[in-house]
Amino acid sequence: xxxxxxxxxxxxxxxxxxxxxxxxxxxxxxxxxxxxxxxxxxxxxxxxxxxxxxxxxxxxxxxxxxxxxxxxxxxxxxxxxxxxxxxxxxxxxxxxxxxxxxxxxxxxxxxxxxxxxxxxxxxxxxxxxxxxxxxxxxxxxxxxxxxxxxxxxxxxxxxxxxxxxxxxxxxxxxxxxxxxxxxxxxxxxxxxxx
Numbered sequence: 409x410x411x412x413x414x415x416x417x418x419x420x421x422x423x424x425x426x427x428x429x430x431x432x433x434x435x436x437x438x439x440x441x442x443x444x445x446x447x448x449x450x451x452x453x454x455x456x457x458x459x460x461x462x463x464x465x466x467x468x469x470x471x472x473x474x475x476x477x478x479x480x481x482x483x484x485x486x487x488x489x490x491x492x493x494x495x496x497x498x499x500x501x502x503x504x505x506x507x508x509x510x511x512x513x514x515x516x517x518x519x520x521x522x523x524x525x526x527x528x529x530x531x532x533x534x535x536x537x538x539x540x541x542x543x544x545x546x547x548x549x550x551x552x553x554x555x556x557x558x559x560x561x562x563x564x565x566x567x568x569x570x571x572x573x574x575x576x577x578x579x580x581x582x583x584x585x586x587x588x589x590x591x592x593x594x595x596x597x598x599x600x601x602x
Contacts (some may be wrong), residue, residue, distance in 0.1 A: 411565040411589045412436045412493050418501075420549035421445040421467065425557035427576045428548045434442040435561060437557025439490065441545065442501030443467045447477040449549075461488050465501040465527060473548065488555025490566040500542075502526030511535050518591035522569065523562070532558045534573060543571070553578055 416588040417428060417473060422445030429452050432438050443480040444450060446600045464486050464505030470478045489491040498521040505513045507529070514524045523541040531554055532546035546558035588591025 410493070411462040411563050412457075414439060414492065414562045415496075416441065416525045416543060416545040416560040416562060417453075417523075417548040418545050419443045419547040419551065420449045421551040422449060423551075424449045425548055425550070425576060425579075427452070428543050428557060428574070431559060431561065431574060433528050433567075437461070437490075439488075439497070439525060441465070441499055441525050442503075443527055444472055445472075445482075446551070447480050449481075450480075461490055461499060463488050463499050463501055476535070489520060489521075492522075492557050492562075494564050494566045494569055495564075497521060498524045498540075500524065502528040511538070514542050515540060520599050525560075530554055532560075532573065532575065534541070534560070534571065541569075541571075546575070566577040 414437045415432050415435040416439050416440035421443055432453050432455050435455045437459035438453040438455045440462035442463050444462055450462060462484055464484050468481060470481060473481060490497045490499060515573035518524050521540040523543055527542045527544060528565040529544060530547040530552040531544060536543040543560060547553045548557050550584045556578045558577045561572045563570045569597050
C-alpha cells in the first residue's frame with residue numbers, strides 16, 4: 409500500500425461537525441479517540457476506504473448513550489492499535505492518565521508506537537518533539553471546542569508521515585463573545601486539563 413489518509417477526531421459528544429464529516433469522506437480511514445456520544449456519530453464517519461476505528465471515552469457509558477444504541481458499547485474497546493504504512497498508531501481516550509505529564513506517560517506506556525492519538529482534554533495538541541508523537545485532534549463536535557471544531561489528517565506511508573491540522577469557525581450564533589479576562593481563565597483551565 410502507498411500513502412494512506414487517516415482522519416483523527418475525538419470528543420464529538422453526540423454531534424459531528426459537518427465540515428469534519430466532509431473531510432472524513434476524503435480519507436481512507438477514520439479514527440475516533442473517544443467520547444463519541446452515540447451511534448449516529450459513528451454512522452456519519454464515511455471514509456472512502458470504509459475503515460473506522462473508535463475507542464471508548466469516559467462519557468461513553470450506557471447511562472449517557474441513547475437506550476436503543478447501548479448494545480454497541482460492548483463492541484468498542486478502550487484502546488486500539490492500528491497498523492498503518494510506516495508504523496503503528498495507538499488510539500486511546502486518555503482520561504485514565506492525570507493531566508500532569510500526560511504526554512510523557514503516554515510515551516512511556518506505548519514506546520513501540522509511531523504515534524499516539526488521544527482525546528479527553530478537547531485541546532488540539534501536536535507534540536512531535538519526542539518519540540512517539542502524541543496527538544490530540546481537539547473536539548470535533550460542539551462541546552468545548554476551545555476555538556472551533558477541529559481534527560487532524562495524517563498521511564501515512566512507509567517513507568514518512570505528514571500531519572495537517574484543521575480548525576473550523578464555531579457555528580453557534582447564540583454564544584456571546586467572552587471578555588478577555590474570562591477567555592484567559594478558560595485557556596489556563598484548558599491547559600491545566602491537558
